[in-house]
Amino acid sequence: MSDPLSVIADPKLEPRQKRAALASLAEEGLPYPVIGKRAKELFAAGILCDLNEGHAPYRPRYILPDYAILLARGSNYLDLAPPRDFYEAVNALLIAYEHVPSITGYPVYLGDVDRLLEPFVPTVSEAERRKLLKLFLTQVDRCLPDAFVHMDLGPEETVVGRDIIEISAEQKRAVPNISLRFSSATPQDFAELAASAALEVGKPYFVNHEALSADVGSDYAVASCYNTLRRGGGSLTLVRLSLKKLAERSMGAAAFLERDLPDAVAALTETINARARFVVEQSHFFEASFLSREGLVSLDKFTSMAGVFGLYEAVEKLSGGARLGESEEANELGIAITAKARELVKSVSGAYCAGYGGRISFHAQSGIDSDVDTTPGVRIRYGREIGLAKQLPLEGKLHSFFDSGVSEIAVFDRTAASNPAGLVRIARGAMQSGIRVFSIIGADSDMIRVTGYLVKRSDVEKYRAGVNMREGTVALGAESLVGGRVLERKAVSVE
Amino acid sequence: MNGFHVKGLVARVLESSFIDGPGHRAVVFMQGCNMRCLYCHNPETRGVCDSCGLCVDVCPEGALSRASDGTVAWDGKRCVSCDACIAACPKDASPRAGLLAASELVSRIAPLEPFIDGVTFTGGECLLQGDFLLEAATPIRALRSGLTVIADTNGAVGAMSFEALLAGLDGFIFDLKAWDEGTHEALTGLPSADVRRNMEAAAAAGKLIEVRTVLVEGVNDDPPSVLASAAYLAALGEGFPWRILPFRTQGVRGPYAARPPYPRSGLDAALALARSVIGERARGPAVSL
Numbered sequence: 001m002s003d004p005l006s007v008i009a010d011p012k013l014e015p016r017q018k019r020a021a022l023a024s025l026a027e028e029g030l031p032y033p034v035i036g037k038r039a040k041e042l043f044a045a046g047i048l049c050d051l052n053e054g055h056a057p058y059r060p061r062y063i064l065p066d067y068a069i070l071l072a073r074g075s076n077y078l079d080l081a082p083p084r085d086f087y088e089a090v091n092a093l094l095i096a097y098e099h100v101p102s103i104t105g106y107p108v109y110l111g112d113v114d115r116l117l118e119p120f121v122p123t124v125s126e127a128e129r130r131k132l133l134k135l136f137l138t139q140v141d142r143c144l145p146d147a148f149v150h151m152d153l154g155p156e157e158t159v160v161g162r163d164i165i166e167i168s169a170e171q172k173r174a175v176p177n178i179s180l181r182f183s184s185a186t187p188q189d190f191a192e193l194a195a196s197a198a199l200e201v202g203k204p205y206f207v208n209h210e211a212l213s214a215d216v217g218s219d220y221a222v223a224s225c226y227n228t229l230r231r232g233g234g235s236l237t238l239v240r241l242s243l244k245k246l247a248e249r250s251m252g253a254a255a256f257l258e259r260d261l262p263d264a265v266a267a268l269t270e271t272i273n274a275r276a277r278f279v280v281e282q283s284h285f286f287e288a289s290f291l292s293r294e295g296l297v298s299l300d301k302f303t304s305m306a307g308v309f310g311l312y313e314a315v316e317k318l319s320g321g322a323r324l325g326e327s328e329e330a331n332e333l334g335i336a337i338t339a340k341a342r343e344l345v346k347s348v349s350g351a352y353c354a355g356y357g358g359r360i361s362f363h364a365q366s367g368i369d370s371d372v373d374t375t376p377g378v379r380i381r382y383g384r385e386i387g388l389a390k391q392l393p394l395e396g397k398l399h400s401f402f403d404s405g406v407s408e409i410a411v412f413d414r415t416a417a418s419n420p421a422g423l424v425r426i427a428r429g430a431m432q433s434g435i436r437v438f439s440i441i442g443a444d445s446d447m448i449r450v451t452g453y454l455v456k457r458s459d460v461e462k463y464r465a466g467v468n469m470r471e472g473t474v475a476l477g478a479e480s481l482v483g484g485r486v487l488e489r490k491a492v493s494v495e
Numbered sequence: 496m497n498g499f500h501v502k503g504l505v506a507r508v509l510e511s512s513f514i515d516g517p518g519h520r521a522v523v524f525m526q527g528c529n530m531r532c533l534y535c536h537n538p539e540t541r542g543v544c545d546s547c548g549l550c551v552d553v554c555p556e557g558a559l560s561r562a563s564d565g566t567v568a569w570d571g572k573r574c575v576s577c578d579a580c581i582a583a584c585p586k587d588a589s590p591r592a593g594l595l596a597a598s599e600l601v602s603r604i605a606p607l608e609p610f611i612d613g614v615t616f617t618g619g620e621c622l623l624q625g626d627f628l629l630e631a632a633t634p635i636r637a638l639r640s641g642l643t644v645i646a647d648t649n650g651a652v653g654a655m656s657f658e659a660l661l662a663g664l665d666g667f668i669f670d671l672k673a674w675d676e677g678t679h680e681a682l683t684g685l686p687s688a689d690v691r692r693n694m695e696a697a698a699a700a701g702k703l704i705e706v707r708t709v710l711v712e713g714v715n716d717d718p719p720s721v722l723a724s725a726a727y728l729a730a731l732g733e734g735f736p737w738r739i740l741p742f743r744t745q746g747v748r749g750p751y752a753a754r755p756p757y758p759r760s761g762l763d764a765a766l767a768l769a770r771s772v773i774g775e776r777a778r779g780p781a782v783s784l
């Protein structure tokens with residue numbers, strides 16, 4: 001979109017979508033935060049990319065409010081008293097969500113909804129509670145129509161958590177994205193319920209509670225695609241580096257590790273810090289927002305995110321054709337690149353990154369709709385899977401370098417449906433192997449996990465037929481399915 | 496241990512199965528069977544290679560050759576699984592089967608350990624190589640507490656053999672191939688006395704995990720047989736389901752290859768009959784076909 005009138009005249013966009021596009025145009029009319037010549041060159045070459053965050057960011061990219069504070073204290077700004085029963089608690093959350101910004105315009109974190117609502121369970125009957133949760137989930141789907149809207153559950157079993165998983169499996173909707181913190185504290189039958197739901201509707205994710213509590217802290221939460229950040233904090237910005245494109249210009253593995261990667265990460269972190277300073281110092285978000293004033297977020301829990309992706313292709317290029325997962329040499333190079341990139345990111349002081357010890361966090365970025373033939377994050381290329389018992393340990397090693405989000409997807413054929421205990425075993429094995437966020441999904445599910453969010457095949461077909469869809473992520477998904485070869489992910493081979 | 500080690504003739508190892516016992520399991524297919532079921536859907540696991548070499552000439556990829564000791568050697572890197580060797584074998588064997596020491600099998604299972612609930616031996620008829628199973632079971636279970644080793648068996652082995660296996664393995668999946676004795680012999684080539692006795696012993700020990708019956712139209716699916724089987728299994732105990740499966744043509748050789756697949760309506764009728772006796776323990780295929 002290049003001019004306001006073409007946005008306004010677009011017959012495929014709803015007014016709200018037009019408003020967002022017009023706001024982007026206004027932002028693009030402003031100068032970019034000041035960055036050096038090298039960073040500009042790398043942006044022009046497509047090696048660096050800010051995922052269309054805009055020239056003048058006026059809110060953090062990801063915000064993870066601590067809704068427990070809202071429920072405990074109420075809100076002056078929203079004129080809400082602390083809720084006294086399940087009805088009021090659900091109402092308070094739904095009101096708050098409307099006031100939580102993010103890069104998408106929708107909240108990317110709905111809270112640990114099981115723990116938030118569980119204290120109110122005794123205030124209503126079972127039938128009322130189920131009805132309220134159905135309406136709650138329906139309102140989230142209709143009013144926050146974006147698959148990056150993310151809810152967290154677990155690790156313990158709760159009445160509300162069980163309800164939400166059961167209702168989500170019945171409703172079969174892409175929104176919200178759901179994560180289950182998974183640990184030895186998660187009961188087997190609750191985990192089996194989650195595994196059955198995941199096979200059917202792609203959610204919840206199984207999240208490595210023990211590893212992430214150690215990586216990020218006990219207040220970690222999962223937001224947007226699979227981004228692990230601190231509750232009450234978030235990420236000011238995300239800028240990513242295409243390892244594939246950088247490798248294409250490199251003289252070889254040694255030059256890549258010693259010269260190209262340090263050069264590119266320097267430009268990456270410079271850009272991240274410039275954008276983070278703009279959010280905090282120029283946009284005055286933390287002074288303007290009630291979330292900050294009322295203590296739901298606090299700048300000292302924030303960080304920024306440096307993303308990398310396309311490791312698979314970088315390794316292939318730099319090793320002269322060796323493939324990640326298929327040779328020891330390739331695996332070692334993949335680990336060396338990832339370790340080096342992390343070390344470089346962590347060597348720089350991060351502006352307003354107090355939530356991560358003053359450092360920018362490291363993220364395995366999953367790709368966007370315009371990426372073609374570039375494997376998300378540090379995954380094995382779709383269609384070149386090497387079997388769970390080899391792939392999960394390798395990916396687990398790679399996952400250990402990332403502290404703000406990395407994930408792995410396993411697709412299962414329909415024989416798994418009769419055996420949720422078997423899926424839970426695999427999920428436990430994945431956690432033991434170091435996998436941080438694990439997505440289980442059925443090969444014949446209507447739901448597809450596109451990089452990190454869910455879309456329905458049937459919605460993508462409608463979008464392609466020209467139907468105006470409520471969810472913006474359907475359009476993103478429709479493009480990614482082609483460019484990202486998402487449908488080539490092989491099911492775990494079972495005979 | 497007396498230091499004597501037996502090798503197992505293994506057709507192949509499958510790393511991932513959701514339908515061969517509790518949880519997610521590795522499956523070891525043992526080569527060689529004592530039954531000749533007319534509906535067998537992996538007949539290439541029934542016989543044992545005698546190194547006749549007929550397969551060497553038909554392999555289009557050069558993956559088979561004569562080793563210096565006269566046996567047939569298989570090169571897994573060249574093999575494209577076209578199955579030309581299996582089609583040419585007059586012994587219902589496969590040149591891909593190989594002798595493995597228990598320790599070699601365990602080292603193939605070990606990397607799978609975090610992701611499996613156990614190992615299922617099948618075949619062929621795995622209990623014919625009972626000494627190998629017993630030798631492998633202990634180190635497999637030692638990989639992780641809770642890992643189980645079970646056998647998917649036709650049950651037709653002698654009482655002495657089965658007693659040792661019953662003590663040494665964690666569970667059994669049995670086939671009840673036909674109720675009528677004449678039908679059982681005609682369908683499998685063996686009487687059912689050993690099968691029933693061993694199944695009863697497994698049930699009494701609390702180690703009977705599942706019983707399976709493949710229905711063949713007009714052969715073993717008459718209502719009296721279904722009812723009698725259900726009553727027999729109900730009397731055996733409560734801890735296991737009876738899985739009733741429809742005959743399928745996949746892999747079948749001989750006269751049964753030309754049979755049509757078992758009709759859905761017949762399966763539903765048999766399930767209804769069985770459920771009238773043992774309720775929801777009567778189940779259809781794990782995967783609806």
